[in-house]
Amino acid sequence: MTQISGSTRIFGIIADPVAQVKTPQGINRIARERGVDSVMVPLHVASEGLAAAFAGLRTIKNFGGMIVTVPHKEAAVNLCDDVSARGRLVGAINAVRREPDGRLLGDIFDGIGFVTGLERNGVSLRGSRVYLAGAGGAAKAIAFALAEANVAAITIFNRSAEKAEALARRLREQRPDLITRVGSPDPAGHDLIVNGTSLGLKADDPLPFDTTRLTAEMTVAEIIMEPEVTPLLAAARQRGSRIHFGKPMLESQLDLMASFMGVTAPAAA
Amino acid sequence: MTQISGSTRIFGIIADPVAQVKTPQGINRIARERGVDSVMVPLHVASEGLAAAFAGLRTIKNFGGMIVTVPHKEAAVNLCDDVSARGRLVGAINAVRREPDGRLLGDIFDGIGFVTGLERNGVSLRGSRVYLAGAGGAAKAIAFALAEANVAAITIFNRSAEKAEALARRLREQRPDLITRVGSPDPAGHDLIVNGTSLGLKADDPLPFDTTRLTAEMTVAEIIMEPEVTPLLAAARQRGSRIHFGKPMLESQLDLMASFMGVTAPAAA
Numbered sequence: 001m002t003q004i005s006g007s008t009r010i011f012g013i014i015a016d017p018v019a020q021v022k023t024p025q026g027i028n029r030i031a032r033e034r035g036v037d038s039v040m041v042p043l044h045v046a047s048e049g050l051a052a053a054f055a056g057l058r059t060i061k062n063f064g065g066m067i068v069t070v071p072h073k074e075a076a077v078n079l080c081d082d083v084s085a086r087g088r089l090v091g092a093i094n095a096v097r098r099e100p101d102g103r104l105l106g107d108i109f110d111g112i113g114f115v116t117g118l119e120r121n122g123v124s125l126r127g128s129r130v131y132l133a134g135a136g137g138a139a140k141a142i143a144f145a146l147a148e149a150n151v152a153a154i155t156i157f158n159r160s161a162e163k164a165e166a167l168a169r170r171l172r173e174q175r176p177d178l179i180t181r182v183g184s185p186d187p188a189g190h191d192l193i194v195n196g197t198s199l200g201l202k203a204d205d206p207l208p209f210d211t212t213r214l215t216a217e218m219t220v221a222e223i224i225m226e227p228e229v230t231p232l233l234a235a236a237r238q239r240g241s242r243i244h245f246g247k248p249m250l251e252s253q254l255d256l257m258a259s260f261m262g263v264t265a266p267a268a269a
Numbered sequence: 270m271t272q273i274s275g276s277t278r279i280f281g282i283i284a285d286p287v288a289q290v291k292t293p294q295g296i297n298r299i300a301r302e303r304g305v306d307s308v309m310v311p312l313h314v315a316s317e318g319l320a321a322a323f324a325g326l327r328t329i330k331n332f333g334g335m336i337v338t339v340p341h342k343e344a345a346v347n348l349c350d351d352v353s354a355r356g357r358l359v360g361a362i363n364a365v366r367r368e369p370d371g372r373l374l375g376d377i378f379d380g381i382g383f384v385t386g387l388e389r390n391g392v393s394l395r396g397s398r399v400y401l402a403g404a405g406g407a408a409k410a411i412a413f414a415l416a417e418a419n420v421a422a423i424t425i426f427n428r429s430a431e432k433a434e435a436l437a438r439r440l441r442e443q444r445p446d447l448i449t450r451v452g453s454p455d456p457a458g459h460d461l462i463v464n465g466t467s468l469g470l471k472a473d474d475p476l477p478f479d480t481t482r483l484t485a486e487m488t489v490a491e492i493i494m495e496p497e498v499t500p501l502l503a504a505a506r507q508r509g510s511r512i513h514f515g516k517p518m519l520e521s522q523l524d525l526m527a528s529f530m531g532v533t534a535p536a537a538a
Contacts, residue, residue, distance in 0.1 A: 003294060003297075004293045004294070004297060004308065004309070004310060004311075005288075005291075005294060005311075006282075006287050006288045006289055006290040006291070006292075006293065006311045007288040007311070008293070008310065008311060010310050010311070010312070013275075016330075018275050018331065019274075019276040020275055021275035022274075022275070023275075024273045024274060024275065025272060025273070028272075028273060039273065039308070039310060040273070041273060041277065041279050041308060041310060042274075042275045042276070042277060042279070042331060043279070043329050043331070043332075044329060044330040044331040045328050045329055045330065046328075046330070049327075049328030049329075052324050052325050052327070052328045053325045053328045053329060054325070055324065055325055056321050056322045056323070056324055056325010056326055056327075056328070057325055058318075058321070058325075059314050059315075059318030059319075059321045059322045059325070060312050060313060060314055060318075060322060061285075061313040061315070062287065062311060062312070063312075
């Protein structure tokens with residue numbers, strides 16, 4: 001890190017708790033690589049303090065923006081002056097840019113980070129048939145980004161079929177030509193299989209769907225980063241499927257979020 | 270600097286403008302020397318944003334406090350939950366500590382920093398007769414700290430005799446046994462001569478008082494740091510007086526403010 005001086009721009013990551021986040025290291029490495037005099041610091045704010053924190057950070061002229069994470073991603077939407085179309089679709093944001101006049105702009109990079117990670121690994125999305133487990137925040141962001149990347153069909157499997165149907169409806173509103181279905185635990189008949197649930201984070205979690213139906217023609221993608229090889233990915237490997245780890249999603253996101261917030265060299269800005 | 274992580278504590282310096290401040294480097298060096306996982310960042314906030322900034326910073330649980338400087342030292346008094354006796358006397362603060370419950374405590378270290386700097390340089394204050402030029406913010410803080418350090422007498426020379434008299438009155442309220450006078454440009458009859466004005470900062474400033482009356486028995490102390498040798502100190506040197514630079518005041522203050530805000534290793538806290 002370059003030495004912090006009076007002219008260093010400040011970025012934050014706002015979360016509760018915050019001690020476990022690894023984002024400051026990632027964004028500060030990107031700033032260093034890009035030759036930017038900026039620093040990202042952790043901001044530990046509870047839900048009841050979020051509105052005041054946003055109002056205060058808005059007044060800090062050398063504050064460039066912040067990454068927003070658990071549990072603030074939904075609440076932050078209403079604290080911004082403007083939110084991207086995809087942020088409004090998902091109902092959540094994970095990055096805020098502070099404009100020079102103090103306006104706060106929100107956007108979400110979960111989905112686009114996931115899609116960029118896949119594409120960088122050579123997984124082609126256009127025209128493919130996707131099976132998505134989950135209909136929560138992360139799954140929603142991924143679903144909208146996949147729709148934007150012109151997949152042909154998305155089948156959503158979720159414990160609550162109602163939430164799956166609601167997401168399918170929103171996706172059709174966004175892209176009327178998209179084939180959407182509410183699915184079963186059986187992923188057969190799809191090219192890309194995505195775990196958009198948190199199942200696999202804990203050692204004794206059940207598998208998110210029926211892995212005995214996976215085939216060698218399928219790509220199985222995970223959003224969980226730790227453990228790197230989840231029980232799902234281990235099972236997929238055994239069935240001969242191509243596997244895609246959770247980490248590239250974060251790496252792609254860091255780059256995208258850094259650029260969005262303005263962690264960019266003055267000449268390139 | 271140690272790498273910033275999710276568990277790093279945050280400190281700030283709030284000012285307008287802020288790009289010129291050197292305090293982050295100083296405090297971050299102290300943190301490194303003390304083995305503390307903390308970082309001080311500049312916070313550029315205009316007067317109209319100060320109240321919202323304080324309200325927001327209060328909500329950040331890993332925010333330890335901030336240094337307050339121009340033009341916020343007076344306004345910050347009313348934004349704290351509690352202010353030290355000397356802060357109330359001076360009507361200004363230059364450091365804020367955030368308590369774990371979010372309460373903000375203000376204190377001022379200008380005066381005590383000055384006094385500590387003198388004492389570290391072997392200038393004995395108890396019982397001495399002081400001539401002080403100026404009755405503004407810095408001069409006030411120094412006057413109260415000198416009174417607390419048990420000097421015998423303080424003569425205040427100020428362009429506005431009214432302000433000098435008001436300060437003398439406040440000093441007597443604090444220490445009824447203190448001999449106070451409103452002075453003339455002539456510093457004769459004193460042991461310690463202090464420039465508490467900003468005269469000397471600019472190259473074409475007049476001298477703050479009549480330097481032809483300085484003697485070899487006197488110590489002449491400056492609060493201006495840049496230039497190191499002000500015209501006043503050059504004249505004092507020529508007259509054979511002992512001279513005291515402006516920089517030790519800042520160095521002593523940094524240490525004191527770091528400890529006050531809690532830039533201290535957990536074991537020592």
